[in-house]
Amino acid sequence: MDARRDGETTLMKNRTTVERTSEREVVVTRTVNGPARVVFEAFTKPELFTRWWLPKSMGMVLRSCEMDVRVGGTYRLVFEPDGMAFFGTYREVTPPSRLVWTNEEGGEGGPVTTVTLEEKGGQTLLVLQELHHSKESLDAAGTGAAEAMVETFAQLDELLLTL
Amino acid sequence: MASRLDASFAALSDVTRRGVLEQLGRADASITDLANRFDMTLTGMKKHVGVLEQAGLVTTEKVGRVRTCKLGLRALEEEAAWISRHHRVWVARFDELDEVVEELKAKERADGRKKRR
Numbered sequence: 530m531d532a533r534r535d536g537e538t539t540l541m542k543n544r545t546t547v548e549r550t551s552e553r554e555v556v557v558t559r560t561v562n563g564p565a566r567v568v569f570e571a572f573t574k575p576e577l578f579t580r581w582w583l584p585k586s587m588g589m590v591l592r593s594c595e596m597d598v599r600v601g602g603t604y605r606l607v608f609e610p611d612g613m614a615f616f617g618t619y620r621e622v623t624p625p626s627r628l629v630w631t632n633e634e635g636g637e638g639g640p641v642t643t644v645t646l647e648e649k650g651g652q653t654l655l656v657l658q659e660l661h662h663s664k665e666s667l668d669a670a671g672t673g674a675a676e677a678m679v680e681t682f683a684q685l686d687e688l689l690l691t692l
Numbered sequence: 693m694a695s696r697l698d699a700s701f702a703a704l705s706d707v708t709r710r711g712v713l714e715q716l717g718r719a720d721a722s723i724t725d726l727a728n729r730f731d732m733t734l735t736g737m738k739k740h741v742g743v744l745e746q747a748g749l750v751t752t753e754k755v756g757r758v759r760t761c762k763l764g765l766r767a768l769e770e771e772a773a774w775i776s777r778h779h780r781v782w783v784a785r786f787d788e789l790d791e792v793v794e795e796l797k798a799k800e801r802a803d804g805r806k807k808r809r
Contacts, residue, residue: 545779545783548775557778557782559782562793567796568789581785584784584785
């Protein structure tokens, strides 16, 4: 798609798949060109995690990020300008292959995210599964401010039609 | 998604089911309406509607004792839009993750060289 040609070290990007495997579950897969321990580190160190989990295109400005990565430990990401937060608890922490956390900002019974990392020949297959308690919850699952923006424009379009 | 498309094409391979879709494109209808129009038994029509429903081409809703059928293309479009919205976000994330991983690998290599010295 957009293989960069600006140097020998930049590789063709690996394919990302997103699949709704059931009404309540979405599975994302991606091969990463590095060993599992490095990918695990990128998931568990706040300064690394926030860099990629919140890409600039998402348009979210982080105020703070705390991650206590151990079973029963909590994480909390707080955003500008209004202090909106994502938070939850780590349920499983098995370096470098498995990480499970809850997402509790929507109240109890929120979705559970399971990440598995499988290393093969210096590459890592990353599988991220998000299991929701209902179809409605997954339908409404947000992807951050970028999506909110699209929705805002859609609402504006609708409003303009009525004027 | 691929299995969903298979189901869609299988559903469209039957002349009656294509007729039902055409009919529902003009107006929503109950299973009884459709059975009468296509001169079929209620059970036969239920089967056809079931296949269309499985493929996401038709949605049905029971109100009182009547099951109303309507075109489900909108549901498919919404599903595709949902997937593409999430796909965009994940591609953006993994592009950044690639850079983080490259940096960590470079750092490991550098640290390894230091240790060997």
